[in-house]
Amino acid sequence: MVPCHPEVPLSSLFSVVIVGRPNVGKSTLFNRLLGRRKALVHDQPGVTRDLNIALLERDGLTVQIVDTGGIYGEREDALLSLVEEQVHVAMEGGDLVLLLVDGKEGLNPVDEELARRLIKSGKPAALVVNKVDVEGHAPRSAEFYSLGLSPVFSVSAEHGTGAEELWDFVGSKARERGLAPAEPPSAEGSIRVAIVGRPNVGKSSLLNRLLGQYRSLVSEIPGTTRDPVDAPLSAGGRDFVLLDTAGIRRKSKTEKGAEILSVILARRSLETCHVALLVLDASQPPSHQDAHIAGLIERSRRAAVVVLNKWDLLGGEERAKAAEEAVRERLHFMPYLPLVRASAKTGRHVDRVLPMTSKVYDRFRIKIPTSVLNKTLADLVARVSPPSIQGKELKIRYATQTGEAPPILTLFTNSKLPPPEPYARYLKNGLRESFDLEGSPLIIKFRAE
Known part of the structure; x- marks a missing residue:
């Protein structure tokens, strides 16, 4: 399990769902987009190994990639149900859908049905023709234009050809949607x-x-x-x-x-x-x-x-x-x-x-008076003195609440460096217990003064 990264707000995620019939290379494209890059890639915490949902952090973006492969395994039966399930997942979960087709095998009725359903839905989508491994294979993409989806990308998920152009498109769509972190809903009302x-x-x-x-x-x-x-x-x-x-x-x-x-x-x-x-x-x-x-x-x-x-x-x-x-x-x-x-x-x-x-x-919405916060903090510091940092005694001068939903407490110190993690955890746990913050996150920040 990989730890969470709270500095990347969940609401900033842009979801890309890869759909396509069995054996067209969905998992290979999934791994290509995630694995062979100079990007920071980490699985979301706790995901079972066969659930292909992962995060890609690249070019200042955080993108969630979803591979629908394996919904029905690699069987060729029950294709109508497979189409319905993939479209269902794409409609519910995708900001952008990539329909992957097999350029080597050519056009298939399942490709046509998936394209028809995606166009009818109005969901933003692109067509990705896979297994265009060398320049001479480029004509393989031509017949897929009849599906009516655009833009069309020719790639080799196995070898990486065309992957950069596809990522550039995904990144542009993520930026178009806007990635400002969503604020919690207003405290007014329900x-x-x-x-x-x-x-x-x-x-x-x-x-x-x-x-x-x-x-x-x-x-x-x-x-x-x-x-x-x-x-x-x-x-x-x-x-x-x-x-x-x-x-x-x-x-x-x-x-x-x-x-x-x-x-x-x-x-x-x-x-x-x-x-x-x-x-x-x-x-x-x-x-x-x-x-x-x-x-x-x-x-x-x-x-x-x-x-x-x-x-x-x-x-x-x-x-x-x-x-x-x-x-x-x-x-x-x-x-x-x-x-x-x-x-x-x-x-x-x-x-x-x-x-x-x-x-x-x-x-979650608590507002802590500054005087009460500082008295509580002083009691905690008196109980356990701050450690030294690089030979210098750490002094915590005062604290104030700088945010809510969840509460954010900023502690001003005489050091540009934060205290060691065990002491920071001691302060956080003590403040949480003092203000009965059960069920709510608590964010503690340290700032030099």
């Missing part, structure tokens, strides 16, 4: 809640239970061009909006397609939420993909609550404690997340979910 998690953990059941339990404001509001449907409700004197309920209910025809979509839809929901509900199946050990989606939440700098669903299947308290310990161990990089035991099926403890969400949201 608390925006994203329900995220891997397939089959009970997201739909939790959604339906929440909507059935709190009916005072339940209506459906059409969303963006992807047509997610946001559902408002009220509970405990607070207004909430559950985001993209259509996406939560939507099912994929394959396990791989469902895994890919769970990641992509989580990322999109996290861009506009205040609080994420990370739903886990308490009856199963937490998985790599659970940790991966938690990593997305950490990267997005959103508040979060872990909902341990299917709690009714655990039985005794001993198994329950073991399940919580396993979750804490798997999500060790986010120890501040609160756990709520619940059963969406029976309704048990579901009434605790939104009150905890409300509490976490308030911590």
Whole structure:
């Protein structure tokens, strides 16, 4: 597992989805774009090895590359379902779709169907003709112009020919979309809640239970061009909006397609939420993909609550404690997340979910008076003195809050260098505990004065 890189905000990601029939070279193009470059490439945290979603950081851009290969393996049967699933993933998750075709084998009915569906959708797309290995193979691209997709790129994913031109196009599209980090939604109005998690953990059941339990404001509001449907409700004197309920209910025809979509839809929901509900199946050990989606939440700098669903299947308290310990161990990089035991099926403890969400949201939006912050900081420093840095005693002069949602605290010191990581962690943990920041990220910055 590779650690998150919070300095690259999640909302700055531009998603490129590679589609195409089996054996056209999708995975080879995926690896070409990612692997043989002087770019910083890292897998997103916790992704299972066969889930081909990765990040490419290059030329000042952060691009998420999604390979739909493997949704149906490499079988040639059930091609209509394959087309539908790939288009489904592309429509839901792609800012740009690359339709990859095989220049050596020539035009295929599946290519034509994929192109027709992409054109009909209006999704930004390009045609990539693969296996154009040498200059003499260039005429292989000609017949594919009849598909009606443009622009058309001739590449050899195996040898790298044409890959630079393709990347230049992807980069230009990413810049056109604009990559300014999305600000959290305004504090005015409702608390925006994203329900995220891997397939089959009970997201739909939790959604339906929440909507059935709190009916005072339940209506459906059409969303963006992807047509997610946001559902408002009220509970405990607070207004909430559950985001993209259509996406939560939507099912994929394959396990791989469902895994890919769970990641992509989580990322999109996290861009506009205040609080994420990370739903886990308490009856199963937490998985790599659970940790991966938690990593997305950490990267997005959103508040979060872990909902341990299917709690009714655990039985005794001993198994329950073991399940919580396993979750804490798997999500060790986010120890501040609160756990709520619940059963969406029976309704048990579901009434605790939104009150905890409300509490976490308030911590996410906290404003700490400067005088209170500095008294707390002084107590922490008095308890454990700062270490020396390069032989010079570190002095922390004062602190102030410089941001919220999540809270950002800037500590002014006499050093251009930050304190050693263990001491910085001590201060962060102490401040978190003092201000009860359960469920909210906390950003600590050091600045020389």
